[in-house]
Amino acid sequence: MAAVLGRELGRPVSLEEIGYADVPDEGEDSTLEYPATIAAATTALTQLASYELRGVKKELVVVPTAWDGLINRWLLDPDNEPSQPVEPRPIAEVDVHAVRDAAAMFGSFDYRYGGGRPKPLVARYLETDVLPLIPHVSPHTSVGREYFREVAAMTRLAGWTAYDVGQHWLAQRYLFQAFRLARAAGDRPLCGRILAGMSHQANFLGHYDRAVNLARAAAAGARGYATPTTMALFHAMEARGLASQGKAAETFAALAAAERWMEQSVPENDPEWIRYFDRAELHAEFAHCYRDLNRSEEAAEHAAASIAASEGLYVRSLSFCRTVLATARLQAGELDEALSVARGVVDTAAQLRSFRVISYLNDFCTRLQPLGEEVSIRDFTEYVSTTLPSKDAPASRTLVIA
Secondary structure (H helix, E strand, C coil): CHHHHHHHHCCCCCCHHHCCCCCCCCCCCCCCCCCCCHHHHHHHHHHHHHHHHHCCCCCCCECHHHHHHHHHHHHHCCCCCCCCCCCCCCCCHHHHHHHHHHHHHHHHHHHHHCCCCCHHHHHHHHHHHHCCCHHHCCCCCHHHHHHHHHHHHHHHHHHHHHHHCCCHHHHHHHHHHHHHHHHHCCCHHHHHHHHHHHHHHHHHCCCHHHHHHHHHHHHHHHCCCCCHHHHHHHHHHHHHHHHHCCCHHHHHHHHHHHHHHHHCCCHHHCCHHHCCCCHHHHHHHHHHHHHHCCCHHHHHHHHHHHHHHCCCCCHHHHHHHHHHHHHHHHHCCCHHHHHHHHHHHHHHHCCCCCHHHHHHHHHHHHHHHHHCCCHHHHHHHHHHHHHCCHHHCCCCHHHECC
16 A cells, blocks of 8 residues: 555655554565666665664565666666656755765765764665655756765765675665666766676675676766776776686786776866775775785785875775785785784774674685694784674675575
């Protein structure tokens, strides 16, 4: 009943509104279906925010095939938005600026403190300030398109914070809906940026072929629209997936393409959501790729260059890069230096709410195991176990289905 009324009204209708406040929601999860209308996208986002703020009553998983379907729709379906609001309301530039400023604030929290701190704040802002307005905004006006663009960027941040704390099923669904809203705005570069985020997550979860395909689709669909900085990101994500597969020649080609695009970068022309991707970030991408290809010298060189050029705001990114540097030192046989760098990451990780940083440290500790019972290794692992409480262990990857 609520779903039917929602379709007629062009907005989500809650169980409370139709007098069934005490009935648990046991319906099917539709948050990975591509919404035909903005109203359907709003319903999906309302469901996701409810999952976030009130707990999930069903077992949900990452569905890798959903990425394949999205690539096909992105590359083959025309860009058109058939939805018109049932009850249109005028919005102003201040509505656009409010969402943009909120996303900037939450994004700063994410960079500095990890996704765990801003994550519920983003969901609450979507629920209280954005979702009630979306069904009444037309994507066919200039202000409406701007609004959808900013809401898509905010929804992408919701997905990114969920990814950072290890809630991969929620991250995939938020990113899916962010893509839909960016498409409604007609913003092909932002669509590509969201696909690149999906590529990042797919690579983290071990779906390397899909990670490459998502990154290549981002570049193909946004070419001619995206800034050089954005194109550099797409090729860097492609390189990540290729390096994970050990495909050295293809990795180097993708990194070279990223470098060529970055040489053309004009930061003042970039949208807000890509301005974090600078030379320091590109060096970090090179370092990750060289680490995965077991080229310790190049990995250490780029990791050190990234750390030297990074701004203090990007605490989490620095933690990733320092762990890559520690791993490169370990690959080169420099155990004491590796442990020294990694110990600093442990200190930072204790203050962050980022399961991804913890997972990097777990990977480093796993690489230590074949080295035996060195006193320095035993001391380090004990320091990790006492500094990082067990509750901060990364979320299990068993929630992924093929």
